[in-house]
Every structure is written in C-alpha cells, then in structure tokens.
Amino acid sequence: xxxxxxxxxxxxxxxxxxxxxxxxxxxxxxxxxxxxxxxxxxxxxxxxxxxxxxxxxxxxxxxxxxxxxxxxxxxxxxxxxxxxxxxxxxxxxxxxxxxxxxxxxxxxxxxxxxxxxxxxxxxxxxxxxxxxxxxxxxxxxxxxxxxxxxxxxxxxxxxxxxxxxxxxxxxxxxxxxxxxxxxxxxxxxxxxxxxxxxxxxxxxxxxxxxxxxxxxxxxxxxxxxxxxxxxxxxxxxxxxxx
Amino acid sequence: xxxxxxxxxxxxxxxxxxxxxxxxxxxxxxxxxxxxxxxxxxxxxxxxxxxxxxxxxxxxxxxxxxxxxxxxxxxxxxxxxxxxxxxxxxxxxxxxxxxxxxxxxxxxxxxxxxxxxxxxxxxxxxxxxxxxxxxxxxxxxxxxxxxxxxxxxxxxxxxxxxxxxxxxxxxxxxxxxxxxxxxxxxxxxxxxxxxxxxxxxxxxxxxxxxxxxxxxxxxxxxxxxxxxxxxxxxxxxxxxxxxxxxxxxxxxxxxx
Numbered sequence: 001x002x003x004x005x006x007x008x009x010x011x012x013x014x015x016x017x018x019x020x021x022x023x024x025x026x027x028x029x030x031x032x033x034x035x036x037x038x039x040x041x042x043x044x045x046x047x048x049x050x051x052x053x054x055x056x057x058x059x060x061x062x063x064x065x066x067x068x069x070x071x072x073x074x075x076x077x078x079x080x081x082x083x084x085x086x087x088x089x090x091x092x093x094x095x096x097x098x099x100x101x102x103x104x105x106x107x108x109x110x111x112x113x114x115x116x117x118x119x120x121x122x123x124x125x126x127x128x129x130x131x132x133x134x135x136x137x138x139x140x141x142x143x144x145x146x147x148x149x150x151x152x153x154x155x156x157x158x159x160x161x162x163x164x165x166x167x168x169x170x171x172x173x174x175x176x177x178x179x180x181x182x183x184x185x186x187x188x189x190x191x192x193x194x195x196x197x198x199x200x201x202x203x204x205x206x207x208x209x210x211x212x213x214x215x216x217x218x219x220x221x222x223x224x225x226x227x228x229x230x231x232x233x234x235x236x237x238x239x240x241x242x
Numbered sequence: 243x244x245x246x247x248x249x250x251x252x253x254x255x256x257x258x259x260x261x262x263x264x265x266x267x268x269x270x271x272x273x274x275x276x277x278x279x280x281x282x283x284x285x286x287x288x289x290x291x292x293x294x295x296x297x298x299x300x301x302x303x304x305x306x307x308x309x310x311x312x313x314x315x316x317x318x319x320x321x322x323x324x325x326x327x328x329x330x331x332x333x334x335x336x337x338x339x340x341x342x343x344x345x346x347x348x349x350x351x352x353x354x355x356x357x358x359x360x361x362x363x364x365x366x367x368x369x370x371x372x373x374x375x376x377x378x379x380x381x382x383x384x385x386x387x388x389x390x391x392x393x394x395x396x397x398x399x400x401x402x403x404x405x406x407x408x409x410x411x412x413x414x415x416x417x418x419x420x421x422x423x424x425x426x427x428x429x430x431x432x433x434x435x436x437x438x439x440x441x442x443x444x445x446x447x448x449x450x451x452x453x454x455x456x457x458x459x460x461x462x463x464x465x466x467x468x469x470x471x472x473x474x475x476x477x478x479x480x481x482x483x484x485x486x487x488x489x490x491x492x493x494x495x496x497x498x
Contacts, residue, residue, distance in 0.1 A: 053366050073374075080372050091367035095355075105371035108274075154371070 001028040004162055004194045005050060010059035011218075012045055019045045021218035023059070027162070032188050032195045034205045036240050037215035043198040044088075046215070047164040050196065051085050052076045063162070081109045084160035084193075088167045090151030092139035098150055099135045102126070102157050109158045121157055128190065129153045129183060145176035149183070156187060163187070165197040169204045181207040202241055214240060262454050266384060269377045276378045283386035287348055291394055298343050299398030302335060303327060303405025311413055320414060324425035327406035333433050336399040338485055341444035344391055345477040349452035352383055353473030356456025357466040365457070380453045387449030392441035436492035443484045451477040 005027035012020040019042045027033050037043045048054040049061055052068050061068045063079060071079060093101050102122040106112045112121065126132045129149040134142060142150060148168060155163055168184060169177035181204040188195055188208075197208055205212055206226050214222040214229065214237060222229060222237045230241040306327055314320050356379060359365050368375045407421045455473040459465045 048366075051370055053369060077372055080370055083370070085367070085370040087363045087367055089362055091363040093359075093364055093368070094362075104368075104373065109372035154367075158372075 001031070003027065004029050004064060005196070006060070006062040006065075007046075007050075008060040010046070010049065010061055011057050012042070012049060012054065013057055019218055020049075020056070023215075023218070023220060025213065025220065027194050027196060029161075029194055030188070030192045032184070032197060032208050032210045034197045034199060034209035034212045035215055036199065036202075036205060036212060039200075041215045042218045043215055044166055047085070047166060047196055047198060050162075051083055051164055052079065077109075081158060082161045084155035084158065084163040086148075086151050086155045086163065086165045086168055088170055090139075090147040092142075092147060092150055092154070094139045096139075097135070098126075098131070098137050098139070098142075101139070101150065101154050105154060105158050125153045125157045128156065128187070145172055145179065148172065148176075148180055152180075152183065152187070156191070159191060161193055163193050163195045165195060165199075167199055167201075168197065169199060169201045174203075177201055177204060178207070180204070184208045258458070259454060262380075262457070263450070265376050266380055266450070266453075269374065269381050270385070272374070272377060274374070274377065276382050279378055279382040280385060283382045284390055287383075287386045288390035288393060291344060291347060291390070292397065294343060294347060295340050295394045295398040296401045298339060299331075299336065299401035300405035300408075302339060302398075303331065303402035303407075304409040306330060306335065306402070307406040307409035308413070311410075321424070323410050323414075324406070324416075324421045325428040327410075328403050328425040328429060329433060331402040331406070332399050332429060332437055334437075334485075334489075336402055337395050337437050337441045337444065338481065340395045340398045341391065341441065341448065341481045342478055344387075344394065344444075345448050345481060346474055348387060348391075349448045349455075349473040349477040350470040352387075352449065352452030353455040353459075354466055354470035356453060357459035357469035358463070360457065360459045361461075361463055361466060375457075380457065383453050384446060384449035387452075388442055388445040391445030391448060392438060395437075395441040395444075432492070432496040436488055436496070439492075440485060440488045443488065444481050447480040447484060448477045451480060 003026050005025065007023050007025040010020050010023040011018070023046055025033070035043050035046065045054060049056050050063060050068070052071065055069050064082065066075070066079070068079070093104065096104065099122055102125065103118050106118055106121055112118055122135065123132060126135060129152055131146060131149050131153060134146065134150070139147060139150065165184065169180050172180065184195065184197065185208055187193060195208070197204070199205055209226055212224060212226060212229055213220045222232065222234070229237055232238050307323060310323060310326060311320065314323060314326070356365070365375045365379070368378060403425055406425070407418060410416045410421060411418070452473045455469040455476070459469040
C-alpha cells in the first residue's frame with residue numbers, strides 16, 4: 001500500500017523541554033491511525049509537524065514523498081490543498097457565518113470564485129455532516145457537537161487526501177462523541193482519505209482505528225490493533241484502555 | 243545551559259518586533275492581497291469610530307475655547323480665539339487626543355481579537371486553510387489604521403473647530419463667517435503637513451502594536467486581556483514618542 005506519511009526519528013523540543021524524542025510512523029493511503037497518549041506526551045506536536053505548523057528539530061518527515069521542512073511557502077500551500085486539520089476546539093472563525101467559514105478555504109485553496117459553485121460545495125459538505133440548516137448561523141450559535149461537525153465540514157470542503165484530527169471528541173457527551181466517531185469512519189470510507197486521529201477517548205479509538213499507536217514521553221511505545229493493545233501483557237499499555 | 247546575558251529578553255523582544263515589521267512589509271507586495279478584508283477593516287476601524295472621534299473633537303473645541311476666553315480677555319486678545327483654537331487643534335491637540343482615543347478603542351480591540359483567535363487556534367486554522375494570516379489579518383489591519391486614523395483626525399479637527407465656534411458664538415456672539423475666516427486663514431503648510439505625517443505614523447503604530455500584541459499571545463485566555471491592555475499602553479507611549487520626534491524634526495526643517 002502507498003505510504004502517504006513517513007516519519008523517521010522525529011525530534012522536537014521547546015527550549016529545554018524535549019517533546020518528541022524519536023518518532024517513527026508510516027501512514028498508508030486510506031488508513032485510519034489513532035495515536036493515544038497522556039497529556040503532554042507529544043501527540044498534538046506530532047500532527048502540527050505533519051501539517052507544517054511546526055518544524056522538527058531533527059529527523060525526517062515526508063508527506064506524499066516530500067520533506068515538509070524543506071518546502072517553501074508555495075510548496076506548503078500545495079501540500080495543504082491535500083491536507084485537512086480538525087482542531088481540538090474546531091477553531092471556527094467566530095466573526096464569520098458557517099457559509100463564510102466554508103467559503104474561506106474554497107476561495108484560497110481551490111481558487112473558486114463562482115458563487116453558485118461555492119454554494120454547491122458548501123451544501124454538499126454540510127449534507128455529509130448533517131448541518132444544512134445551519135448555513136447562515138454564527139459559530140457562537142452552534143452547540144459543541146455542531147461546532148465539531150462544522151469544523152469537520154470545513155476540513156472536508158477541499159476534499160483532502162489526509163485528515164489530521166486533534167482530539168475530535170474532547171468536551172462532548174458520550175452520544176455526540178459516538179456520532180462524531182462514526183462520522184470520521186464514514187468520511188474515511190466516502191473520501192478514501194487517510195487519517196491521523198489523536199484522542200484520549202477509547203470508544204472513539206475503538207470505532208475509528210485501523211491501527212493504534214501509544215505515545216509516551218515523546219516516543220511510540222506500542223503499536224497494534226485495538227484488541228491486541230487492550231489485552232497487552234504490559235500493564236502500562238493496558239492502563240490506557242481501562 | 244549557557245548563562246543568559248543581561249538584557250537578552252529585551253533584545254529578543256526587539257528582534258521579534260523587527261521580524262514582525264519585516265513580514266508586514268514583505269506581505270504588502272505579495273500576490274493575493276486581501277482587498278475584501280481591507281475594505282471590511284476600513285469600515286470597522288473608520289466608520290465605527292466616527293461617532294466617538296466626532297464627539298471628542300467637538301467637546302475638545304468647546305473646552306479649549308471656554309478655557310481660553312478668560313485669559314485672552316485679560317489681555318484684550320479675544321479676537322485671537324479662532325486662530326488660537328484652530329492652530330492648537332490642528333497642530334497638536336487634535337492628532338494626539340484622537341490617536342490616544344483610537345489607541346484605546348482600536349489597538350485594544352485588534353489585540354483582543356487577534357489574541358483570542360490565536361489562543362483558539364483560528365490563526366493556525368487559517369494557515370492550514372491556505373490563507374496567509376499575516377496578509378489576511380495583519381497587513382489589512384495595519385493599513386486600515388494607517389489610512390483611517392488620519393481621516394478620522396481631519397474629521398475630528400473639523401468638529402473641534404465647529405465646537406470652538408459654538409462656544410465662542412454662545413459666549414461672545416461672534417459670527418460664523420468671521421470665526422471661520424479668522425480661524426482658517428491663519429493655517430498654512432507648516433501647520434498641516436507635520437500634523438498629517440504625525441497622524442499617519444500614529445495610525446501605523448496603533449495598528450502595528452495591536453496586531454503584534456494579539457499575534458504573539460500564546461498563554462491561554464488570560465493573556466488575551468493582557469494583550470489588549472498592553473496594546474493600549476504601548477501604542478499610547480509610541481504616540482507620545484512619535485509626537486516628540488515629529489515636532490522636533492518638523493521644527494528643524496520648517497522653522498530653521
């Protein structure tokens with residue numbers, strides 16, 4: 001299977017604080033990879049490096065075969081056409097309506113100017129997350145779950161080949177978390193996108209993961225399917241699933 | 243760990259601001275200028291500040307006139323009121339007071355807006371969405387401040403002169419024609435040019451400080467309030483410093 005993300009011995013520090021101490025990861029096309037780990041273990045830093053929001057100190061990080069840290073502004077822009085990022089708090093632009101939030105990446109990434117084409121893209125993606133009635137609402141008028149769906153819609157609107165999810169179910173109730181997890185799975189099947197999902201939410205990991213990696217002190221310490229890791233011989237690994 | 247040199251933090255802070263300034267200038271001329279956002283900011287910064295600047299200007303004119311009348315009366319120089327008010331307002335009081343009002347209103351709002359966008363990862367989301375946040379958020383806001391604050395000051399100056407006339411007319415019964423003839427004919431290039439240059443620099447500093455403080459906020463929601471607060475304080479200090487420099491430079495060129 002084609003590898004879309006290849007990370008080798010990735011290291012990243014903030015001052016004296018070493019966050020990533022040697023990450024190795026390969027994500028294949030159409031695969032959902034879940035990263036589990038405690039707070040501060042380097043999960044978010046890993047996906048921020050993948051998206052080019054942070055630059056690694058050492059190691060290699062290739063997306064679609066190209067080294068991210070060597071990319072200039074234009075190359076990074078091209079990469080981001082194929083990359084979606086769902087932020088922890090959805091990061092909706094709160095001064096814009098739902099429609100404007102969706103139009104924003106369409107105009108800049110896909111360079112679409114035609115109003116009817118923009119509208120049809122917005123409606124299509126809102127239908128897939130079940131939010132067509134909210135197109136003229138402001139983000140402040142949406143519930144937590146709706147914000148996550150809306151964030152997902154904004155990520156999907158440019159039809160990315162890789163989607164990075166930063167704790168997609170944090171702060172949601174159990175039912176909404178399950179809905180979002182199922183939506184992630186549906187999107188993977190519908191768009192055949194590869195995903196890296198960072199989460200603390202075990203039910204979310206169970207629903208969405210093809211493969212799970214456990215990060216601890218900036219390194220992956222275990223890798224496998226949900227059932228394998230849940231029944232691991234290592235008590236520390238099992239503790240994540242309790 | 244190497245020992246930190248004295249003033250290292252201050253030097254880092256200065257270098258960071260210089261970098262921010264450099265990226266502002268570099269992004270003005272890049273392709274994909276955000277015209278729509280610039281016009282939106284011109285509307286927010288300009289149109290939505292007209293009321294407060296008009297009111298401030300009008301009251302300033304009244305107060306300056308009422309304060310001056312008794313003193314000028316003692317010297318039998320009441321006829322100088324229109325010229326004194328217009329020269330004082332246009333050369334110094336109008337630009338500085340309006341800039342300070344705008345620092346309170348605009349720099350704080352830019353600092354808080356960008357600060358909250360930063361802590362809620364909206365700026366990072368913008369970057370991932372293919373937009374250049376410096377071009378979209380910073381360039382547009384700094385340019386809007388640089389364009390609108392001089393215009394707001396001109397409008398406020400006009401309101402201040404009108405306020406001065408109202409006070410003079412009510413207390414001395416001076417006619418509008420006489421007041422404006424005396425008030426405006428006294429003005430020349432050396433009064434207007436430094437004042438306009440000053441307001442452009444005030445506008446730039448208000449926009450720059452607001453954007454820098456907001457953009458560099460990264461320590462949670464508490465730092466958003468701090469960003470708004472320090473944006474007002476820092477831009478107010480810059481206004482005073484710029485005022486001193488422009489007065490000194492213009493005096494040495496125009497009156498030497």
